[in-house]
Amino acid sequence: MALNLRIDPFSPQRSTFYLEGRLDAMSFGEFDKEAEKVLEQMGMGSTLVLDLSALDYISSAGLRSIAKARKAMRARDGHTLLVNPQAQVRKVFDIVKAVPVKEIFQDVRELDDYLDRIQRKMVNEGGELE
Amino acid sequence: MALRSLAWRLALWLLGSATLVFVASGYLLFRMVGQQVLQQAQRESGAWASQGSSLVQERLDNITNTARVLAAIIGPRPLDAAPLIHDAMAGNTDLAGLAAAFVPGSPAAREAGQSPFVGRSSDASLSQRDLFKDTQPYWNATWFQFGLTCSRGCWHEVFRSQSRQRLLVSYSSSMQVDGKVIGVVNADVALDWLQGILLSMHLPAGTHAFVIDQQGLYLANDTVERVGKRADPALLKLLNAPRSAEYANAHQLDQQGVHVWIFDQPINGTHWQFGVAVPEELIYAQVRDAFVAVLVVGALTLLILALIVMVTLRRTLAPLGVLAERAEQVSRGALDFALPRVRHHDEIGRLTHAFDKMRRELAAHLEELTRFAGEQARLASELDIAQQIQIALLPGSHYLDARCHNFELFAALKPAHSVGGDLYSYFMLPSQRFCFMVGDVADKGIPAALFMARTITLAKAMASRAQSPQQLLQLINQELCRNNDNCMFVTLLCGFLDVATGHLTLASAGHDPPVLWGNHAARWLPVASGPALGLDEDASFPVMRMRLRAGDTLLVYTDGVTEAANEALEHYGGERLLARLDQFHQAGDESRHGDPTRFLAEDVQSYAAGHGQSDDIALLALRWNHVGLEDGTSMLDLVFPATLEKVFDTLDHCERKLHDAGVRSGVQADVRLVLEELMVNMVHHGCSGNPEGCIGLRLMIVEEAVLVELNHEGTPFDPLQLAEPALTGDLADRHDGGGLGIHLVRAMSSELNYTHDEYGNHLQLRFANPSEHGHGT
Numbered sequence: 001m002a003l004n005l006r007i008d009p010f011s012p013q014r015s016t017f018y019l020e021g022r023l024d025a026m027s028f029g030e031f032d033k034e035a036e037k038v039l040e041q042m043g044m045g046s047t048l049v050l051d052l053s054a055l056d057y058i059s060s061a062g063l064r065s066i067a068k069a070r071k072a073m074r075a076r077d078g079h080t081l082l083v084n085p086q087a088q089v090r091k092v093f094d095i096v097k098a099v100p101v102k103e104i105f106q107d108v109r110e111l112d113d114y115l116d117r118i119q120r121k122m123v124n125e126g127g128e129l130e
Numbered sequence: 131m132a133l134r135s136l137a138w139r140l141a142l143w144l145l146g147s148a149t150l151v152f153v154a155s156g157y158l159l160f161r162m163v164g165q166q167v168l169q170q171a172q173r174e175s176g177a178w179a180s181q182g183s184s185l186v187q188e189r190l191d192n193i194t195n196t197a198r199v200l201a202a203i204i205g206p207r208p209l210d211a212a213p214l215i216h217d218a219m220a221g222n223t224d225l226a227g228l229a230a231a232f233v234p235g236s237p238a239a240r241e242a243g244q245s246p247f248v249g250r251s252s253d254a255s256l257s258q259r260d261l262f263k264d265t266q267p268y269w270n271a272t273w274f275q276f277g278l279t280c281s282r283g284c285w286h287e288v289f290r291s292q293s294r295q296r297l298l299v300s301y302s303s304s305m306q307v308d309g310k311v312i313g314v315v316n317a318d319v320a321l322d323w324l325q326g327i328l329l330s331m332h333l334p335a336g337t338h339a340f341v342i343d344q345q346g347l348y349l350a351n352d353t354v355e356r357v358g359k360r361a362d363p364a365l366l367k368l369l370n371a372p373r374s375a376e377y378a379n380a381h382q383l384d385q386q387g388v389h390v391w392i393f394d395q396p397i398n399g400t401h402w403q404f405g406v407a408v409p410e411e412l413i414y415a416q417v418r419d420a421f422v423a424v425l426v427v428g429a430l431t432l433l434i435l436a437l438i439v440m441v442t443l444r445r446t447l448a449p450l451g452v453l454a455e456r457a458e459q460v461s462r463g464a465l466d467f468a469l470p471r472v473r474h475h476d477e478i479g480r481l482t483h484a485f486d487k488m489r490r491e492l493a494a495h496l497e498e499l500t501r502f503a504g505e506q507a508r509l510a511s512e513l514d515i516a517q518q519i520q521i522a523l524l525p526g527s528h529y530l531d532a533r534c535h536n537f538e539l540f541a542a543l544k545p546a547h548s549v550g551g552d553l554y555s556y557f558m559l560p561s562q563r564f565c566f567m568v569g570d571v572a573d574k575g576i577p578a579a580l581f582m583a584r585t586i587t588l589a590k591a592m593a594s595r596a597q598s599p600q601q602l603l604q605l606i607n608q609e610l611c612r613n614n615d616n617c618m619f620v621t622l623l624c625g626f627l628d629v630a631t632g633h634l635t636l637a638s639a640g641h642d643p644p645v646l647w648g649n650h651a652a653r654w655l656p657v658a659s660g661p662a663l664g665l666d667e668d669a670s671f672p673v674m675r676m677r678l679r680a681g682d683t684l685l686v687y688t689d690g691v692t693e694a695a696n697e698a699l700e701h702y703g704g705e706r707l708l709a710r711l712d713q714f715h716q717a718g719d720e721s722r723h724g725d726p727t728r729f730l731a732e733d734v735q736s737y738a739a740g741h742g743q744s745d746d747i748a749l750l751a752l753r754w755n756h757v758g759l760e761d762g763t764s765m766l767d768l769v770f771p772a773t774l775e776k777v778f779d780t781l782d783h784c785e786r787k788l789h790d791a792g793v794r795s796g797v798q799a800d801v802r803l804v805l806e807e808l809m810v811n812m813v814h815h816g817c818s819g820n821p822e823g824c825i826g827l828r829l830m831i832v833e834e835a836v837l838v839e840l841n842h843e844g845t846p847f848d849p850l851q852l853a854e855p856a857l858t859g860d861l862a863d864r865h866d867g868g869g870l871g872i873h874l875v876r877a878m879s880s881e882l883n884y885t886h887d888e889y890g891n892h893l894q895l896r897f898a899n900p901s902e903h904g905h906g907t
């Protein structure tokens with residue numbers, strides 16, 4: 001079972017990748033290609049959400065692809081947030097300390113709360129600045 | 131008992147010698163004194179005889195003188211004969227009768243007219259008669275006829291006068307006138323006075339005096355009854371014997387066993403003899419009495435002397451007796467006793483001191499000996515216990531893999547002494563691994579046994595921490611090097627056997643190489659060796675890997691086998707070992723299930739029977755049967771080219787196998803991840819050998835573990851040597867993506883071994899696969 005990637009929804013402000021199957025040395029190329037197309041269109045300060053709830057497996061090649069995506073988002077001053085990694089994937093993330101813990105969320109709702117909090121904060125900060 | 135004592139013997143000898151000397155000298159003295167006493171007695175008795183003789187002669191001289199004077203006077207004057215005779219009779223009381231007998235018919239007879247005779251009667255009155263008137267004519271009588279011939283007078287024989295009832299002796303003297311014999315004057319003499327003379331001499335009691343005449347009749351004898359009797363013929367013969375020597379008149383007479391000395395003296399003018407008889411006993415009586423007295427006193431003195439000597443000796447020698455008794459006690463083993471007090475520092479004192487010293491030293495020696503014997507016994511029993519403990523340290527001599535009969539193990543240990551330095555050990559480790567080892571401590575006996583015990587215990591304790599035999603050797607080595615000032619060391623060959631696959635890892639610390647046979651002739655396995663354990667703390671040990679094939683037997687032994695010597699001191703040797711093992715192998719089915727260690731031990735023993743076992747022997751044989759894996763174990767053995775597609779095909783294949791085997795999904799994913807990382811690496815590194823079979827993968831599922839072996843014919847690459855990647859907590863911070871895969875591999879696999887040989891890189895992996903209802907982690 002190879003990787004199945006779905007991008008929904010896509011917007012320059014917030015895009016979500018649904019990963020399904022295995023992200024490994026065999027499939028990372030495909031992922032990179034798809035991700036690149038999306039990332040090119042992402043705006044500044046945008047958010048990329050990786051929904052990992054259907055991802056069964058990840059290897060170091062997959063980790064590198066995710067790191068690549070995060071780097072690209074960082075270049076756009078954006079965030080890469082991970083949602084609901086499965087036990088096996090979570091274990092790999094833990095071993096290599098792939099992502100800061102605060103950027104991993106149990107589910108989409110938790111993610112939305114987080115994003116709302118950030119948005120409010122930014123508005124408040126912006127008001128103060130102004 | 132008393133006579134055996136030295137004091138008694140000395141006293142007896144002393145008394146005996148003194149008695150002998152005393153008696154001998156007394157006897158000699160007695161003889162000398164006796165001689166003198168005898169001479170004295172002879173002189174004395176001779177004097178008595180002379181004196182007696184003189185006295186008798188004096189009295190007789192009176193009579194003879196009277197008779198001769200009368201004869202001279204009467205001859206010319208025959209008429210006066212009667213008065214003259216009468217007067218003479220009155221004047222001499224010794225005369226019993228006096229006669230003047232004339233020859234009948236002679237002028238004188240005619241002139242005188244008578245032959246007068248005056249006799250003295252028993253009442254002493256004198257009576258006179260004329261002999262002519264006697265009825266018997268006297269001129270025919272013997273005395274007259276004999277008297278006529280005695281011009282100078284002569285004595286007649288003694289006769290007993292019937293009328294006067296007494297012994298008389300006559301003396302006749304012829305009367306001559308002008309040369310013509312005219313008659314005889316005859317005097318009868320009574321002999322009573324002779325007795326009186328004998329008595330008047332007052333001879334000592336027991337001494338007898340006598341007078342004897344020429345006929346041998348006793349004229350006088352102080353034993354009155356003998357007077358007039360004939361003397362003993364022996365005495366007479368003695369008296370008539372010729373005289374000689376100094377005491378000419380001394381004779382010794384033996385009368386019925388009684389010695390009598392006779393001293394005789396002739397009485398002049400007569401044929402009489404005066405004799406004195408002295409019994410010899412009388413002579414010696416006094417001196418004998420004296421000597422008896424001296425003897426008695428002497429004997430008493432000797433007795434007292436002996437007593438004094440004995441008491442003194444006993445007193446002096448008493449300590450000797452005690453010492454002798456103590457010496458007997460010593461011989462019975464008793465040493466604690468009192469010794470006699472030392473009074474003088476003489477030989478006995480010194481002996482006592484020496485004895486005391488000897489006794490003390492003996493006691494000390496005995497004590498030491500007893501202690502030593504106890505020590506020996508204790509040591510022997512301790513050795514026994516040590517042997518039991520050492521045997522208890524060893525596992526059994528036969529081990530059969532109970533679960534799948536994949537392998538069988540035989541072992542034997544034969545110490546040269548009760549305890550030895552050779553060792554073998556084996557035990558199961560977690561995850562289907564079986565550890566075995568054979569070792570040889572340099573040295574023999576107790577130190578070696580202790581070191582052996584230490585080694586065997588350390589090995590067991592460390593084995594669970596060690597992932598491989600070389601690591602186990604390192605761990606043991608580090609422990610043994612600690613405080614090993616004596617530089618004891620042990621050679622050890624250690625092997626880890628994968629009981630599922632027959633994969634064997636061997637590491638040697640200076641030990642003899644093992645022998646392998648079964649599918650080929652017996653040969654040595656070229657196991658490279660590190661230094662012996664206990665010498666170099668930083669030592670490392672090369673490892674040898676191999677896979678046993680069914681029917682293979684591996685033998686590990688100590689040099690006690692190859693260095694066993696026969697009578698000619700020839701070693702058993704390695705070539706013989708190989709040859710014997712081949713014989714054993716070829717002996718057929720029966721021996722295939724036999725015990726090679728027992729066979730070899732017996733063979734070595736019979737070889738060295740003449741010389742005896744000089745070194746410990748340890749043997750361990752491992753036979754790999756490869757019966758198969760237990761139920762539920764699945765296996766995968768693949769070889770494929772190093773391409774990504776093949777790798778992922780293989781990964782899928784593996785996953786299906788694991789899934790089918792019921793391995794937990796988490797473990798499945800771990801295995802997949804690790805294999806992907808490693809194999810993708812291999813694809814990237816490429817192949818140096820056969821591109822069609824570049825990667826080999828073997829996968830096994832055993833109890834509670836998944837075992838994977840990866841072989842890659844490529845350049846050496848040890849994932850274990852790679853440094854840990856720097857993990858910041860965000861992979862996006864990293865500039866390079868390297869090292870993550872290996873890090874994951876290390877983290878995911880429970881165990882990872884890497885080796886490299888001429889066939890490339892070999893990785894052994896182990897994943898824990900706890901059962902559902904087991905003690906899962």
